[in-house]
Amino acid sequence: MAKFVEDINKLLVELASKVELYVPTTNKSIVNFEKFTGEPFEAEKFKNSTEPIKKILFPESEILYFYKKDENGYKFEQVPLDEKKKIIFGARPCDCAGVERLDRVFYGDYMDPYYDARRKNTIIIGLACNEPPYHSCFCTSVDLSPSSTVGMDVLATQLENGYLLEEISDKGKELLGSSELVRDANEDEVKKAKKLHEESHKKVKKIDIDTNAIEFESDLWGREGKRCIGCGTCTFLCPTCHCFTIEYVGSTRQGRVIRSWDTCQFQAYSLEASGFNPRPNKGERVRQRLHHKYRYFADNFGEFQCVGCGRCVNLCPVNIDVREVMVYFKKKKQKEEVIP
Amino acid sequence: MTTKIDVENPYLPVPLKLEEVTEEVSGPRAIKRFKVKKLFDYKPGQCAMLSVFGHGEVMLAISSSPTRNYLEFGVLKMGIVTNALHDLKQGDCIGVRGPFGNGFPLKEWKGKNILFIGGGIGITPLRSVIYYMLDHRDDYGKLDLIYGARTSADLCYKKDLEELEKRDDISAHLSIDVKEEDWKGYTGFVPANLLELAPPSVNTIAITCGPPIMIKFVIQDLLKLKFSDKQIFTTLERRMKCGVGKCGRCNIGNLYVCKDGPVFSYDLLKKFPEALE
Amino acid sequence: MSKEGIKSEIIDLLKSGKIKSFVGYEKGTNPFFLRPLITSSVEEVKKADFSVLCVSNLVRYVIDDFKIALPRGKTRDSRPIAVVVKGCDSRAVNVLLQEHIIKRSDVFLIGMPCNGVIDPKAAESLWYERNKTHDPTKIRISNEGMFEIADGKEEIKLADFDEIESEKCKVCMHNNPVIYDELVWDKVDDKKVTRGERYKKVDDYEKLDPEKKWLFWSDEFSKCIRCYGCKNICPLCYCEECTLAKDKEKAVLPNEKIWKTSWIDKEVNFSNNVAYHMNRAMHLAGRCVDCGECERACPVDIPLRLLYTKVEKDIYERYGYESGMDSEVKPVLATFDINDKEEFIEG
Numbered sequence: 001m002a003k004f005v006e007d008i009n010k011l012l013v014e015l016a017s018k019v020e021l022y023v024p025t026t027n028k029s030i031v032n033f034e035k036f037t038g039e040p041f042e043a044e045k046f047k048n049s050t051e052p053i054k055k056i057l058f059p060e061s062e063i064l065y066f067y068k069k070d071e072n073g074y075k076f077e078q079v080p081l082d083e084k085k086k087i088i089f090g091a092r093p094c095d096c097a098g099v100e101r102l103d104r105v106f107y108g109d110y111m112d113p114y115y116d117a118r119r120k121n122t123i124i125i126g127l128a129c130n131e132p133p134y135h136s137c138f139c140t141s142v143d144l145s146p147s148s149t150v151g152m153d154v155l156a157t158q159l160e161n162g163y164l165l166e167e168i169s170d171k172g173k174e175l176l177g178s179s180e181l182v183r184d185a186n187e188d189e190v191k192k193a194k195k196l197h198e199e200s201h202k203k204v205k206k207i208d209i210d211t212n213a214i215e216f217e218s219d220l221w222g223r224e225g226k227r228c229i230g231c232g233t234c235t236f237l238c239p240t241c242h243c244f245t246i247e248y249v250g251s252t253r254q255g256r257v258i259r260s261w262d263t264c265q266f267q268a269y270s271l272e273a274s275g276f277n278p279r280p281n282k283g284e285r286v287r288q289r290l291h292h293k294y295r296y297f298a299d300n301f302g303e304f305q306c307v308g309c310g311r312c313v314n315l316c317p318v319n320i321d322v323r324e325v326m327v328y329f330k331k332k333k334q335k336e337e338v339i340p
Numbered sequence: 341m342t343t344k345i346d347v348e349n350p351y352l353p354v355p356l357k358l359e360e361v362t363e364e365v366s367g368p369r370a371i372k373r374f375k376v377k378k379l380f381d382y383k384p385g386q387c388a389m390l391s392v393f394g395h396g397e398v399m400l401a402i403s404s405s406p407t408r409n410y411l412e413f414g415v416l417k418m419g420i421v422t423n424a425l426h427d428l429k430q431g432d433c434i435g436v437r438g439p440f441g442n443g444f445p446l447k448e449w450k451g452k453n454i455l456f457i458g459g460g461i462g463i464t465p466l467r468s469v470i471y472y473m474l475d476h477r478d479d480y481g482k483l484d485l486i487y488g489a490r491t492s493a494d495l496c497y498k499k500d501l502e503e504l505e506k507r508d509d510i511s512a513h514l515s516i517d518v519k520e521e522d523w524k525g526y527t528g529f530v531p532a533n534l535l536e537l538a539p540p541s542v543n544t545i546a547i548t549c550g551p552p553i554m555i556k557f558v559i560q561d562l563l564k565l566k567f568s569d570k571q572i573f574t575t576l577e578r579r580m581k582c583g584v585g586k587c588g589r590c591n592i593g594n595l596y597v598c599k600d601g602p603v604f605s606y607d608l609l610k611k612f613p614e615a616l617e
Numbered sequence: 618m619s620k621e622g623i624k625s626e627i628i629d630l631l632k633s634g635k636i637k638s639f640v641g642y643e644k645g646t647n648p649f650f651l652r653p654l655i656t657s658s659v660e661e662v663k664k665a666d667f668s669v670l671c672v673s674n675l676v677r678y679v680i681d682d683f684k685i686a687l688p689r690g691k692t693r694d695s696r697p698i699a700v701v702v703k704g705c706d707s708r709a710v711n712v713l714l715q716e717h718i719i720k721r722s723d724v725f726l727i728g729m730p731c732n733g734v735i736d737p738k739a740a741e742s743l744w745y746e747r748n749k750t751h752d753p754t755k756i757r758i759s760n761e762g763m764f765e766i767a768d769g770k771e772e773i774k775l776a777d778f779d780e781i782e783s784e785k786c787k788v789c790m791h792n793n794p795v796i797y798d799e800l801v802w803d804k805v806d807d808k809k810v811t812r813g814e815r816y817k818k819v820d821d822y823e824k825l826d827p828e829k830k831w832l833f834w835s836d837e838f839s840k841c842i843r844c845y846g847c848k849n850i851c852p853l854c855y856c857e858e859c860t861l862a863k864d865k866e867k868a869v870l871p872n873e874k875i876w877k878t879s880w881i882d883k884e885v886n887f888s889n890n891v892a893y894h895m896n897r898a899m900h901l902a903g904r905c906v907d908c909g910e911c912e913r914a915c916p917v918d919i920p921l922r923l924l925y926t927k928v929e930k931d932i933y934e935r936y937g938y939e940s941g942m943d944s945e946v947k948p949v950l951a952t953f954d955i956n957d958k959e960e961f962i963e964g
Contacts, residue, residue: 029918030840047745050917051842060842060885064351067393073433074355074393109599110350110584135753203751216613226655229677232844233916243588246351246581249882252394257351258884261842262587268863270589272579273419276552278614280686292591299594317850317914318673319645319652 002193003176004185006162009040011181012089019085022056024049033088041090043158047133048309052095052239053088057118058102060236061260064114064246068254081117087175089125093148093155094139094309096126098239100151104301105242114259123171126152130196132204136310138323140204144307147197157193164193204308209326211298213333214291220328225283227318228265234312234320235263235289240305243269264288290325350584353391353435354379359410361430364496370417371461371496372426373403378411379436383443384468385575385603388413389583391435395424399580399598402439403464405471411436414496416461440583441602444469444547444573452545453481457558459530459550460489463496465575465602466549470510477509484539488515488530492523513537531557534565541567549575556616559606572606576615620667623727623801627699628659636725637696638682640675641665648753649737649744653678667701667801669760672734672783674908675700676709676852679724684857699725701801703734705785707794708906708941709852714796715941715948718855728797730805732760733778733786737913740781747775785909785922788815795942816930818923838890840917843883847911847921848897853904861893894924902928903949906941 005011015021016036023041025034030050066077099119106115129137129146139145149155153172157164164185167173176182235241245262249255262269265285271277279285297305306322313321360375374390382388382402390413391397398421404412417426428434446469454473458466466485473480485504489495495514504512515526515533526533531554546567548558555574562572578590578597590597593612595604609615618626630636638657643664645652651670655678656662679698687693702710707728713719740763744756748765757764757772763781764772779787793804813820825833845862848854860880880896881889905925912921932938935958938949 027836027840061883067435069393069433073357074435076352076355076435078349078352105586108585110347110586112584112586113349132751135751223655226678226681227653229846229849229914231846231849231914232842233846233914236842236844237916242586244581245587245883246397247883248391248394248396249884250394252392255394258882259351260883260885262581262589262883263844264588264591266845270579272577273422274551277686278578284614288591292588296591296594313646315916317846317910319647319650321646324646 001167002185002190003165003167003182004162004189005165005179005182007181008043008156008163011179012036012041013038014179014181015087015089019087022053022086022088024090033091036089043090043127046090046127048092048095050311051237052098052309052311053091053124054095054098054102054239054241056086056088057099057122058106058115058242061258062114064257064259066254066256067250069252081113083117083121086118086122087125088122090127090156091124091152092129092133092309093126093144093146093150093152094137094307095239096124096151097139097144097148097307098151098309099124101240101297101303101305101307102242103151123153123175124151125154125156125165125172128155128157128193128197128200130158130200132200134310134314135205136313136323137204137308138207138310138313139308140201141207141209141323141326142304142306142308145197146200146204157196159189159192159196164189166193207323207327208330209294209304210330210333211295213329214295214326215329215332216287216291218329220325221283221287223283224286224320224325225281228282228286228320229318230265230267230282230285231317232261232263232265233315233317235265236261237311237315239307239309239311240293264292286320290322293322294326350437351582353389353397353437355433356436358428358430358432358434361428364414364498365494367493369490369494370426371414371494372417373412373414373497374425374428374434375404375410375412376434376436378409380439382406382439384446384472385443385465386439386441387583387598387602388436388438388440389580390421390425391437392421392424392428393433393435396421397435397581398422398425399440399583401465401468401575401602403467405468405475407472407475414461414464414467438583440598442600444603446472449545450479451481452543454483455539455544455546456483456485456487457530457534457546457548457550457562458485458487459554460494461496462548462550462554462575463487464549466547467497467500469547470504474507474510481543483510484537485510485512486515486530486534486537487512488517488526488533490517492516492520529557530554531561534558534561538565541565541571545571545573547573547575552577552616559616569607569610570605573603574606574609575602576604576609577602618800618802620801623667623799624662624665626799627662627665627727630699630725631657631659631662635696636699637694638698639665640678640698640700641727642667642671642673642675642701647737648756649735649740649758667729668758669732669734669778670758671701671703671729671731672737672913674703674706674709674850674852674910676702676706676713677850677910679710679719680713680852680855683855695723697723697725699727701727701729702794702797703729703731703908704789704791704793704795705906705908706852707796708791709908711796711941711944712853712904712906712948713855714944715946721944726794726797726799728794728800730793730800730802731786732792732805732808733782733789735763735778735781736783738918739783740776743776743781783909785907785912788817789907790815791942796944812933816926819927819930822923822927834891835887837919838894839887841885841890841894841919842917843885843890843893844916846914846916847919850910850914851901852908852910853901853906854897861896894919894921898924898928901925903932903936903938904940905929 021036022033023036024046063079106112149168153169155166243262293305356376362373365371400413403414456466580590580598581587583598585596585599592615641654642651643654650672755766762778763776881892
């Protein structure tokens with residue numbers, strides 16, 4: 001059942017009094033999810049955050065454990081897991097779906113205890129895009145939409161007189177049930193939200209992504225690779241990219257072991273001690289990124305490791321555009337099918 | 341998806357004392373053997389992550405057979421961590437976590453002849469299988485080892501090799517790349533030695549392990565010798581950090597070498613053009 | 618010369634094998650700038666364009682060419698690369714020549730006199746603010762400003778050029794290339810920006826008290842995610858192994874001691890971030906040509922130009938030196954003069 005809240009900021013203040021609440025916060029020219037300070041949230045000004053909410057669940061650097069030498073050898077001390085209750089408010093549907101992709105990785109085969117501790121103590125309130133915020137948005141191309149509920153506990157939709165709150169998970173249901181500021185939504189409000197969702201969905205430009213059309217041996221990779229500067233913008237700011245490195249910081253006597261974001265776009269990422277590098281040039285690294293997102297992940301989990309947020313497209317300083325690449329391969333395949 | 345593996349924290353190593361450190365090969369491409377307590381049960385071909393505190397972690401193939409009561413690693417001095425590891429002495433402490441990876445499908449190979457083809461430090465995972473099979477000798481057919489290194493001084497596990505040469509339940513064919521005065525074995529690259537020996541492919545499994553370029557040519561030659569794709573197995577090496585399929589760097593196609601490998605059949609690998617470049 | 622004239626000259630050079638490739642600009646999918654075009658195909662050169670959207674500094678692609686891992690047995694083609702350079706970009710070429718990273722014969726320079734390029738981020742946000750549609754194909758940007766094409770013919774002006782002009786261009790003192798082989802069009806008049814105007818922002822910053830300065834940079838550097846966009850897009854960051862990035866944790870030669878080439882760890886924390894940016898600023902002292910690419914590449918909008926302009930100002934005031942103006946002079950920090958100010962060395 002859908003709920004309704006007239007003043008979202010009153011609700012935010014109430015939530016922030018109980019748990020750690022993250023909301024989109026403007027810092028000069030960029031917007032990020034920061035701890036709620038009481039500053040009212042203005043939906044009209046918010047498009048999407050520069051960094052996805054991934055950072056809250058999987059920070060750019062975290063300590064895994066400490067080590068210390070003693071007379072019997074070494075002693076380890078695992079860092080206490082971050083089990084603080086958190087609520088993230090205002091995450092866009094694409095970023096919430098990104099969390100679901102991360103779940104697949106961090107819970108697959110082996111469970112990652114650091115991620116798990118944060119994830120199970122976090123409630124995500126998504127915010128539907130009533131208008132696609134950027135021209136680079138392409139969520140509908142990866143089977144999502146500006147109002148999809150993947151990875152969310154609650155979906156909020158801004159209406160004229162307040163916010164419609166849809167319960168998606170049990171966690172979300174419990175949360176909404178606990179506030180007196182929330183009332184049951186009427187039929188009219190539900191209808192209005194639905195209409196907004198449908199209209200917004202139509203406005204997102206859709207491209208056709210065909211997993212089987214993406215070629216491994218193609219001149220395109222060389223061309224894109226020549227232009228690529230090999231920075232980590234596309235991957236670090238991707239809601240689904242999860243690669244990391246583990247490093248020892250300290251001396252042989254004591255120190256800490258750190259996990260930090262890493263990216264397949266860096267040369268040293270796959271460089272082996274012998275000097276052999278399976279992906280020595282940037283073309284191969286761009287290929288790896290896109291193949292992993294649209295082929296390998298799809299083979300393993302049946303969905304793309306891409307949520308169509310468009311950050312990699314928008315923020316790439318040299319305009320490497322996944323949409324363009326996908327369209328290129330699709331067109332090429334169609335041509336080949338016509339002229340065998 | 342495979343079944344969930346229940347480990348509380350897969351990133352946390354166990355501190356272990358080095359029980360024995362032996363130098364196998366000296367000089368610039370030094371190889372040392374490191375022996376520690378048998379921390380876990382494992383399959384031949386599986387790997388473990390060794391940490392040298394203050395330096396980092398390195399993924400290594402376990403070179404001892406699970407039928408023995410210790411863990412052993414043969415380590416070539418190569419990068420930052422292996423250099424630091426070589427500086428350690430008996431009694432020093434390292435961290436170990438594992439086992440990781442799939443290991444060789446030894447049960448499926450019962451009754452078959454096994455052909456081992458190794459080069460340089462690539463002998464380590466093979467050694468685990470060889471001793472496992474020698475300890476379960478009746479389960480397997482003919483055993484052949486083709487092994488080579490740059491020079492006779494670079495041959496790893498020399499004592500073991502000498503012992504193997506004397507045994508009659510396995511035949512060892514050794515080679516070196518460059519000509520030497522009193523060398524009795526074959527002179528030339530491993531793939532050439534393989535073609536020379538031309539072992540029959542009937543009811544045989546070939547396992548190859550060594551530098552990428554050697555693996556590439558060995559596979560080509562095995563195919564020439566009428567081995568089918570399903571009869572050829574190899575282990576792959578990639579840079580690794582986590583060992584549990586999350587850090588992403590050992591990704592080949594939809595597989596991760598650390599958890600879906602390092603043992604692959606050529607039948608599977610040939611689907612991934614990137615794997616054997 | 619004209620746009621078409623220069624293109625046909627490049628095509629001739631390519632056909633005759635006098636150059637090995639061309640680095641220019643082409644239309645991409647982002648309407649707010651032209652993206653780099655790196656090609657040796659005649660067909661692709663035809664796509665090249667020259668306009669106020671030529672934001673990128675293409676000189677870094679010359680360096681890139683030296684770094685490509687070639688297959689065994691293949692050697693590098695030593696013929697020149699034709700590359701389009703604006704005023705600032707041409708100065709980067711000079712710095713590379715001064716530092717003997719490239720030879721003059723490695724490049725064929727196509728100079729593009731420039732009255733300023735646009736700031737893609739500023740243009741984009743203005744466009745979102747002022748337009749009604751969300752179709753970026755309906756947009757035209759020229760040196761008159763930004764226009765929306767409403768119905769095929771009619772154009773609505775969304776912004777004047779100076780609203781969307783890059784900050785770096787507003788304070789640019791060298792509008793014409795200082796080194797070139799060919800010009801796309803005639804030289805333009807310099808904007809006659811004075812030193813005072815150029816260093817206005819730095820002056821304002823210098824007036825802050827130390828605590829305020831620290832607070833300002835603390836806030837900015839803690840945003841950094843260390844994607845290394847600023848380093849990787851910089852035409853002057855050519856080192857094979859950067860001391861500030863573990864970008865080539867190279868295997869050590871067996872008989873050598875372990876090299877830890879990196880001064881900072883991969884860990885993203887405040888102290889590493891400060892170390893990274895401060896070191897980089899020092900490494901760019903007397904070298905940075907203010908092409909502004911680092912600031913443009915930064916996804917979290919750290920005001921890197923302010924940092925580097927501060928260093929530039931210090932060098933200028935101390936030694937009267939301006940980077941990249943002459944390929945024949947020695948780099949300022951590689952020279953010593955008895956009259957150099959030394960007041961920072963305390964007795």
